[in-house]
Amino acid sequence: MEFTHLHVHSHFSLLDGGNRIEDLIACAGAHGMTSLALTDHGNLFGAVDFYRKARAAGIKPILGMEAYIAPGHRTDRTTRGIGEASNHLLLLAMNEQGWKNLMKLSSRAYTEGFYYRPRVDLELLSADHEGLICTTACLGGAVPEAFVRGRDEEARRIAGAYLDIFGPERFFVELQNQGEEDQNRVNPKLIELARSLGWA
Numbered sequence: 001m002e003f004t005h006l007h008v009h010s011h012f013s014l015l016d017g018g019n020r021i022e023d024l025i026a027c028a029g030a031h032g033m034t035s036l037a038l039t040d041h042g043n044l045f046g047a048v049d050f051y052r053k054a055r056a057a058g059i060k061p062i063l064g065m066e067a068y069i070a071p072g073h074r075t076d077r078t079t080r081g082i083g084e085a086s087n088h089l090l091l092l093a094m095n096e097q098g099w100k101n102l103m104k105l106s107s108r109a110y111t112e113g114f115y116y117r118p119r120v121d122l123e124l125l126s127a128d129h130e131g132l133i134c135t136t137a138c139l140g141g142a143v144p145e146a147f148v149r150g151r152d153e154e155a156r157r158i159a160g161a162y163l164d165i166f167g168p169e170r171f172f173v174e175l176q177n178q179g180e181e182d183q184n185r186v187n188p189k190l191i192e193l194a195r196s197l198g199w200a
Helices: 021-030 047-056 096-111 122-127 142-148 152-166 181-196
Strands: 035-038 060-069 087-093 132-135
Touching: 021 035, 021 047, 035 047, 047 060, 060 096, 087 096, 087 142, 096 122, 096 132, 122 152, 132 152, 142 152, 142 181, 152 181
Parallel strands: 035 060
Antiparallel strands: 060 087, 087 132
C-alpha cells in the first residue's frame, strides 16, 4: 500500500523538529515513498530547499505549513500566555494558487498576527484559501483540543467554520496514533465528527 506523510516537521520547525531535510527525503526514498509533505510550524523557511531536493530524488514534494491560528482576530494580543494565543491548523498547497496563498498567509502571520508566534485568523483564511487543503492538525489544533477539554459542541462549531471556508473537498479531520492517552481518547470523537460530515 502506498503511503504519504502529510504532517512532517523539519529542523525549521523551531523547538519542535530535529529532522534535516536531506534525512527526511532519504528516509522517504528508502521506504519507497513517492511523495512527501513538509509542514513546518508557522513558517515556509525550508520549502525551496525541500522542493529542489525532493524533486532531485524523484519524490513529489508537497508544500505546506502547520499554521498557528488565533482564537479571535489576529491582532488581538490579550490572551493569557502562549498556550491560549493560538492553535495549530495544517495547510497543504494543492496547486500554484495554493502555494501563492500559503506564502501570503505566512507573510501576514508574521507582519500582522505575531503574538508569541506568527498567527493567521479566520478572516485571512477566508480571503486566501483557494488551492489549499486544510486538516484539523494534532492535539494542538482547535478541534482536537476542544474535544480533549470535553467541549464537544465547540469542536463541532470550529470544524464547521473550517468546512465553510474550505468546503468538503478540501477540509479533512486528521487522525494520529502516537499512543498518547489524550489522543486515544479523542480519536473516536474525531472519527465520529468525520462521519457526521459524510467522510466515513
